[in-house]
Amino acid sequence: VTARRCDVLVVGGGLAGAVAALAARAAGREVVLVRSGPGATAWSGGAIGVAPDLDALPTDHLRDRRSPLESARRLAARRPDHPYARLGVAALEEALAFAGAELSAVLEPADGRPRFLAHVSGAVAECALCQRSQAAGDLRRLRGLAAVVGFSGHLGFDARLVASGLARRAAAGGPAVAAVEAAWCTAPGEGTLDPASLARLLEAPGRAEALGEAIRLVLPAGAAVALVPPVLGLDPAARVPERVAAAAGLPVAEVVSDPPSVPGLRLDAAILRRLLEAGVEVVHGALPPGGGPGKPVSVGGLELTAPAWVLATGRFLGGGVARRGLLCEPLLGLPVLASEGGAAGVRLAARPPLALTVRERKAAQPLLAAGVQVDATSRPLGEDGVPVHYRLFAAGALVGGHEHAADGTGLGVAILSGWLAGRGAAGLSGD
Amino acid sequence: VEFDLIILGGGLNGLGTARDAALRGLRVLVLEKGDLGGGASGSGSGWLRGGPRAFAAGAGPGDDPLAAGEAGVLEAIAPHLVSRVPFLRPFASRDEGDALASGAPRLGAEALAALEPGLSPGLLGALAHDDRAVDGPRLCVANARSARDHGAEVRPWTEAREVVRQDGRVVGVRWLDALTGESGLARAPAVLDATGAWAPGLARRNGLALRLRPGKGVHLVLAGRLTTHALAFGAVDGRALFLAPRGGETWLGATEGGFYGDPDDVEATQDEVAYLLEGAAALLPAVREARATRAVAGPRASRFEWGPGEEALSRGHALLDHAAEGAAGLLSLVGGQLSTARAQAEAATDAVLRALGRPAVACRTREVALPGGETPADAAALAAAHGIAPLVAARLVARQGALAGEVLRLADDDPRLGLLLCREEGILAAEVVHACRHELVRRLRDLRTRCRLAVGGCGGLDCARAAAQLAGRELGWDAERVRAELADLLEVGWRERRAVLDGAQLAQEELLRGAHWGVGR
Numbered sequence: 001v002t003a004r005r006c007d008v009l010v011v012g013g014g015l016a017g018a019v020a021a022l023a024a025r026a027a028g029r030e031v032v033l034v035r036s037g038p039g040a041t042a043w044s045g046g047a048i049g050v051a052p053d054l055d056a057l058p059t060d061h062l063r064d065r066r067s068p069l070e071s072a073r074r075l076a077a078r079r080p081d082h083p084y085a086r087l088g089v090a091a092l093e094e095a096l097a098f099a100g101a102e103l104s105a106v107l108e109p110a111d112g113r114p115r116f117l118a119h120v121s122g123a124v125a126e127c128a129l130c131q132r133s134q135a136a137g138d139l140r141r142l143r144g145l146a147a148v149v150g151f152s153g154h155l156g157f158d159a160r161l162v163a164s165g166l167a168r169r170a171a172a173g174g175p176a177v178a179a180v181e182a183a184w185c186t187a188p189g190e191g192t193l194d195p196a197s198l199a200r201l202l203e204a205p206g207r208a209e210a211l212g213e214a215i216r217l218v219l220p221a222g223a224a225v226a227l228v229p230p231v232l233g234l235d236p237a238a239r240v241p242e243r244v245a246a247a248a249g250l251p252v253a254e255v256v257s258d259p260p261s262v263p264g265l266r267l268d269a270a271i272l273r274r275l276l277e278a279g280v281e282v283v284h285g286a287l288p289p290g291g292g293p294g295k296p297v298s299v300g301g302l303e304l305t306a307p308a309w310v311l312a313t314g315r316f317l318g319g320g321v322a323r324r325g326l327l328c329e330p331l332l333g334l335p336v337l338a339s340e341g342g343a344a345g346v347r348l349a350a351r352p353p354l355a356l357t358v359r360e361r362k363a364a365q366p367l368l369a370a371g372v373q374v375d376a377t378s379r380p381l382g383e384d385g386v387p388v389h390y391r392l393f394a395a396g397a398l399v400g401g402h403e404h405a406a407d408g409t410g411l412g413v414a415i416l417s418g419w420l421a422g423r424g425a426a427g428l429s430g431d
Numbered sequence: 432v433e434f435d436l437i438i439l440g441g442g443l444n445g446l447g448t449a450r451d452a453a454l455r456g457l458r459v460l461v462l463e464k465g466d467l468g469g470g471a472s473g474s475g476s477g478w479l480r481g482g483p484r485a486f487a488a489g490a491g492p493g494d495d496p497l498a499a500g501e502a503g504v505l506e507a508i509a510p511h512l513v514s515r516v517p518f519l520r521p522f523a524s525r526d527e528g529d530a531l532a533s534g535a536p537r538l539g540a541e542a543l544a545a546l547e548p549g550l551s552p553g554l555l556g557a558l559a560h561d562d563r564a565v566d567g568p569r570l571c572v573a574n575a576r577s578a579r580d581h582g583a584e585v586r587p588w589t590e591a592r593e594v595v596r597q598d599g600r601v602v603g604v605r606w607l608d609a610l611t612g613e614s615g616l617a618r619a620p621a622v623l624d625a626t627g628a629w630a631p632g633l634a635r636r637n638g639l640a641l642r643l644r645p646g647k648g649v650h651l652v653l654a655g656r657l658t659t660h661a662l663a664f665g666a667v668d669g670r671a672l673f674l675a676p677r678g679g680e681t682w683l684g685a686t687e688g689g690f691y692g693d694p695d696d697v698e699a700t701q702d703e704v705a706y707l708l709e710g711a712a713a714l715l716p717a718v719r720e721a722r723a724t725r726a727v728a729g730p731r732a733s734r735f736e737w738g739p740g741e742e743a744l745s746r747g748h749a750l751l752d753h754a755a756e757g758a759a760g761l762l763s764l765v766g767g768q769l770s771t772a773r774a775q776a777e778a779a780t781d782a783v784l785r786a787l788g789r790p791a792v793a794c795r796t797r798e799v800a801l802p803g804g805e806t807p808a809d810a811a812a813l814a815a816a817h818g819i820a821p822l823v824a825a826r827l828v829a830r831q832g833a834l835a836g837e838v839l840r841l842a843d844d845d846p847r848l849g850l851l852l853c854r855e856e857g858i859l860a861a862e863v864v865h866a867c868r869h870e871l872v873r874r875l876r877d878l879r880t881r882c883r884l885a886v887g888g889c890g891g892l893d894c895a896r897a898a899a900q901l902a903g904r905e906l907g908w909d910a911e912r913v914r915a916e917l918a919d920l921l922e923v924g925w926r927e928r929r930a931v932l933d934g935a936q937l938a939q940e941e942l943l944r945g946a947h948w949g950v951g952r
Contacts, residue, residue: 040941043946322937353930
């Protein structure tokens with residue numbers, strides 16, 4: 001076991017942990033990040049939603065929609081439990097710009113306007129930042145005819161379903177759409193591959209070009225962009241979207257998919273690469289319970305000691321919050337709340353699941369929004385409402401009050417809380 | 432439209448009678464307000480020889496000759512839907528053992544520990560019993576398909592609004608299609624009410640009297656096979672419960688209690704879940720660590736009796752004639768159990784023929800195989816012939832029997848249908864398409880019982896959207912409808928999981944909610 005000291009220890013390698021590590025690193029700190037495996041970021045759709053415009057109607061023109069920052073402000077005003085309200089949204093713009101720049105290998109630069117991307121279900125996903133491979137599909141910016149392209153050999157993506165879903169947005173400023181089918185995935189067995197395998201297949205020389213050619217052959221007259229299943233390679237260095245576009249003769253964009261989605265895996269891989277580039281030491285392993293700022297902890301053959309910690313361990317999927325009869329934070333035993341709203345004496349976290357959920361699936365579910373509570377600098381609070389330790393921070397889905405996977409704010413909260421936690425851990429925050 | 436017989440209710444009583452009556456040459460219409468087997472038939476335990484009740488004091492496997500005979504018939508006409516289940520009933524004291532059924536073979540403590548090493552220490556031995564289990568939902572589908580093959584018209588998602596009478600006789604039924612809003616009057620001189628838990632409400636709406644003992648049964652589904660044998664045991668209050676491996680899961684059940692709520696809205700409660708888990712964990716400690724994936728609740732309806740508790744109620748059936756209430760030609764088939772459903776249907780069909788004044792025609796449901804039961808299917812051979820994984824073939828054969836070949840030929844003709852939607856349950860795109868074409872599927876949620884779509888621990892993570900697309904293509908849904916059906920499917924699953932969300936299942940739920948964020952918005 002090698003003893004190792006660093007300035008900041010980040011636990012968790014999803015978007016929140018990565019932004020925290022990179023923010024502390026940018027401030028010149030020596031950072032070690034411990035990561036046990038892919039978490040909710042890898043399982044995301046790969047586009048970064050910050051705040052959906054809750055007041056917008058589907059019929060409102062896309063051009064008139066509020067900016068993600070304005071939507072976040074409104075959300076914070078309306079939901080005092082939400083991390084945007086607890087952390088404040090003042091730093092959100094700076095945090096987003098930082099994350100966009102750090103992950104520019106995969107992310108398209110933001111311009112402050114919301115992006116609207118087609119989803120495989122025919123719905124439209126609103127986001128603040130999207131991947132380069134998705135950018136040409138932004139319905140607000142798109143001019144001309146969008147061709148939704150299915151693959152003849154593959155039933156996993158229904159171009160007509162996507163097209164008919166998008167057609168309903170035409171009155172709100174969405175593009176004209178047409179569904180076509182390209183003769184691809186026609187070799188034996190190819191059509192039944194999962195998306196990640198198809199993505200790897202396209203990285204091989206000649207395959208992306210062949211797909212582009214197949215798309216070109218079926219394009220309707222006047223097509224301005226081809227919207228395709230999200231399988232355009234896992235490694236941005238393989239330049240699959242660019243190669244397909246060149247062969248097809250028009251811009252190509254991936255639609256957003258449900259996980260496991262290639263853009264989610266691509267984002268996760270890009271995060272890992274960026275951490276290494278930036279000089280963050282990444283240790284693979286799971287931290288044992290206990291530890292904390294200033295206390296040594298053993299992981300991956302190292303005995304790590306850091307005066308500042310950032311917990312970005314996720315929610316149930318990441319293991320940051322667990323429930324075995326009772327809700328708990330397994331690593332440091334931090335108190336977990338489930339929508340108590342800070343009311344004195346109310347402890348909902350001990351209640352059974354039926355008491356913490358509502359019957360309507362689509363409604364907000366307190367049990368699934370459970371997490372630790374933080375102060376304005378993203379430090380987790382103890383039972384007494386006071387930060388547990390002045391150099392212990394929490395970021396991402398571990399922070400409760402939002403349903404990160406389902407309310408459209410998950411990755412936005414990851415970036416904001418990661419940014420605040422990373423800067424706080426680096427000693428840059430106000431107090 | 433003219434029929435000889437209109438059957439209300441698409442459970443096993445209704446569908447079994449439809450098949451029987453169709454085989455005897457009657458023109459039959461079945462009206463079911465929801466999906467086939469949506470009541471007790473689809474949510475029962477499925478035991479053919481008593482299950483945990485076979486060990487009750489004074490009981491014995493030979494106690495119910497009708498059930499014993501019917502189990503044999505079912506094995507002959509639908510072998511793929513019946514599985515042999517060796518049952519053990521451990522006991523901890525001599526007194527407990529002596530109080531159980533005396534006829535069953537007994538095992539000593541050592542033999543029991545060797546067979547089921549995970550049991551709590553301190554057990555003295557066990558009684559053994561050889562039971563059979565039937566796949567209730569699939570049995571309903573097989574009966575529906577058989578009825579239709581023999582000329583019956585089966586209309587799921589079509590509600591019987593009113594039994595129309597004239598001069599003291601029934602003349603037909605007004606129906607309403609729940610999905611299209613279409614309505615009409617179907618005419619027939621005989622109507623059989625087989626709506627089970629819904630019968631009292633239906634009778635009330637038609638100015639008739641029908642009393643039943645309504646109940647509710649809850650099963651808990653745990654991920655993985657926790658035991659090799661089915662185990663019978665007593666809960667804290669002595670109620671007979673069971674824990675049995677099924678497919679890749681373990682089923683734990685069943686609470687049974689009176690239920691005077693809305694039969695359309697039956698859900699497991701926290702107390703029922705905890706009661707089952709506590710009871711089972713006392714016998715098998717691993718239950719505490721197991722991942723509960725859902726709680727299946729369904730309504731029951733037994734014959735009316737004043738006095739006896741839920742467990743002591745008769746499982747027998749009764750045929751009620753409403754002629755004295757000014758509804759000659761209207762019969763109600765109430766109560767009964769899954770294991771004797773074929774015999775119940777035979778009795779009901781005999782009664783219908785008498786009510787119609789028709790000559791008696793011999794019943795043929797003992798001899799004619801149910802669809803899929805015609806010839807034995809060889810999963811290994813199918814796997815090899817069609818190039819699919821053995822597990823996929825085995826699961827498919829368990830659901831489809833001899834029709835598995837019909838499903839796999841779809842994928843041979845169109846290789847895209849070889850897409851595996853669920854590795855765990857072995858659901859091929861071809862099976863979804865096949866169900867949409869041949870198994871009376873009208874909604875996406877119907878596929879839960881057709882091919883176990885989205886009922887596993889994952890809740891439909893990978894399969895739900897792809898299946899919605901496939902069903903949409905087959906059934907001509909537009910994008911709006913596809914999304915609505917997907918939202919509905921997820922809603923049903925959510926309601927089954929809500930009461931058991933804990934441990935790893937919560938991580939799964941987080942994943943699922945993220946995956947389907949766009950659905951229903």
